[in-house]
Amino acid sequence: MTVWRITDGEGGLESGARAEPCYDIVEHETALLRIAAASASPRLLLSGEIDVSNASDVAHALHAVQARQRGDLHVDLAAVEFMDVAGLRAFTKAARDLHDHDRLLVLHAVSPHIDRLFTLIGWNTSPGLEIHCRPRR
Incomplete structure (x- = not known):
């Protein structure tokens, strides 16, 4: 989801400029995977690789954001270079849990291999x- 801030105020963005969310909470950080969250919104930014060794960390981060924010959960996967089935399972389970509460898990910038x-x-x-x-095919 692209967030647009429409302001022309002093020091503000020009009309139509894209406002980047502030990822100010580090949920998890290792040599393989970094998970950052935006405390003011239900967003996660993942970078690195998601596999069986860290899929439970992904599930934990998804659950933490679900618990502290209302509405749909948005995850930016643009910087995820690899994901195996364990990672897919973590996202699918989180999506089912959100669905049970009339919410969505929205994955953004999904690479062709993950799609x-x-x-x-x-x-x-x-x-x-x-x-x-x-992704375009």
């Missing part, structure tokens, strides 16, 4: 999951 994995396994249609900004 293909979701589709091959059939989890791209999981309740509560929306893959936004799909």
Whole structure:
């Protein structure tokens, strides 16, 4: 989801300029994966690789944001270089949990390989999951 701030005030962004969310909470950081959260909104920014060794950390971060924020949960995957089935499972489970509360898990900037994995396994249609900004084929 692109957030646009419309202001022309002094020191503000020009009309239509893109406002970047402030990821001010580090939920998890290792050599393999970094997870940052925006305390003022239900957003996560992931970078690195998601696999069986850290999928539980991803699940924990998703749950933490669900607990402290209302509404849909948005995850930016632009900087995720690799994800295996364990990572997909963490996102799919979080999406089902959110769906049970009439909320969505929205994945942004999904790479072609991650989109293909979701589709091959059939989890791209999981309740509560929306893959936004799909890659061009």
